[in-house]
Amino acid sequence: MPRRTHRKSRNGCLECKRRHVKCDEKQPICSNCTVSERVCDYGTRFITAAPRAPLVQSASAAPTSVPRASPDSSPAAFADQPVNMLHVELFHNLYTQTHATFRISMSMPWIAQIITHSITTPYLVNEMLAFSALHLSTTRPPQREFYRYHAAQLQTQALAIFKDSNPTVTQETCIPLFLFSSLLGIHMLCDTLIYRENDFVQFLDRFVHYLRLHHGVRTILGQAWPMLRGSLLQPAFEIGMALYKLDGPLGPECENLLNRVVAAKLTKDLTDTYRRAIEALQSCLNVAEKADEQHASINAVVAWPVLISLDFSDLLEQRRPEALVILAHYAVLLHRFRDSWVLGGSGRFVIEEVTRYLGEEWDGWLRWPGEELHC
Missing domain, CATH: 4.10.240.10 (Zn(2)-C6 fungal-type DNA-binding domain)
Incomplete structure (x- = not known):
């Protein structure tokens, strides 16, 4: 038989x-x-048992990018399979709900071209869907773990495709590269702030990891700035450069913080690193205070990690007390906009944990963040 x-x-x-x-x-x-x-x-x-297949793959992909065939991978088999409704749901949520969080106006004349660049770039599509899944994990508590799991899976897939494609910066790729870098950074920041598990040491490690990964992706874009300035993103760049340019004195809180850093008589390199971080924080505070809508204020919150140097992340990893104090001052912004899903009440957590970690000796340095918790 x-x-x-x-x-x-x-x-x-x-x-x-x-x-x-x-x-x-x-x-x-x-x-x-x-x-x-x-x-x-x-x-x-x-x-590593089999090659990864992009969830969304461009029609012009090379034959070598096609995944290893399985018994059910014939064209007829694909025709019988249902549409992935999860991806449709995530895409719909992204453009009807998530985008409003960051004040993306669909009336902008160049937004249609941005969408065109997005849907033809596999690593960017996967990251967009991942960010939408992260959003839904916060707005639908009963399905929190389901959407958070898919957010992680889609982001991992996006990074894998990005690494495999190894895109070079050209006039054609500079816009999707910029969008990917920006969205990946916001996603990682949000995930770190929202899902902190009430473990301060673990939170700091994840925050430093986020800063380094985002900095690494941004480095790829260094040669793209001239191309981006001449692209359809130029209006957004001009607005951003004007908003985050610190052309005035520090406010009383940041000035007091900088005076304490200078009075501590640290090395010149340390003092300069802290000075730049404090000045970047002041520019973000200025934007948040002038903004007439909460959406624009949230943009100020996510801007500070982009503006600080990689040296500052090293100081956070070393648990330098001055760096932790500056982080607590940044957490004031997080606390002010605690109602946003992007921040998840992380401001109070950071301020209280830094205060507990450093002890009474640093109460004077942390007076303003502590007062903000009672406003």
Whole structure:
């Protein structure tokens, strides 16, 4: 009697194996888990077992980028599979809800071209969907873990595609590269602030990791600035440069902080690093105070980590008390806009934890952040 052909998927996801159903082995999320809205996990042993396929792939992709064929990867098989409704939901949420958080006006004459650049760039599409999933994880508490899981999966996929494609900066790629860098940075900042797990040491480690990764991505764009200034993003750049240019004196809180840093008689390099971080914070405070809408104020909140130097992140990693005090002053902005999903009440957490970590010796340095908690 001939041996019966094996019909089960050998490398299927753990959820399909648990349910004893055939898995089509699509990664990072198989069709069964997409339709049933289950958490799809292949386990760490499959991370490098097969090439990753982009969730959204451009039609002009080279043949070598096509994933390894599986028994169900024929054109006919794909035609029988359902549309990934999760991705449709995330895309709809992004352009109807999430974008409003950052005051992106659909009436801008160049927004249609921005969308065109977005939907034709696989790594950017995946990151956009990831950010939308992060947003939904905060607005739909019963499905928090479901959307947070897919946010992480989609972001990992975006980074993998970005690394594999190794894009060079050209007139054609500079806009999607800039958008990817910006959105990835905001996503990582939000995830760090929202899901801090009430562990201050872990939070600091994640915050430093975010600063370094975002700085690394921004470095790629160094040669793109001339191209971007001459692109359809030029109006946004001109507005941003004008907003965050500190052309006046420091406010009383930042001036007091800088005076304390100078009086501490630190090395010149340390003092200069702290001075730049404080001046960047003042520019963000100015923008937040002048903004007539909360959306624009949130932009000021996410700008400070972009403006500070990588040296400052090293000082945070070393737990330098002056760096932690400056971080607590930045947390005042987080606390002022605590009602935003982007910040998740992180301001109070940072201020209280820094105060507890440094002890009474630093109460004078932290007087203003502490007072802000009672406003």
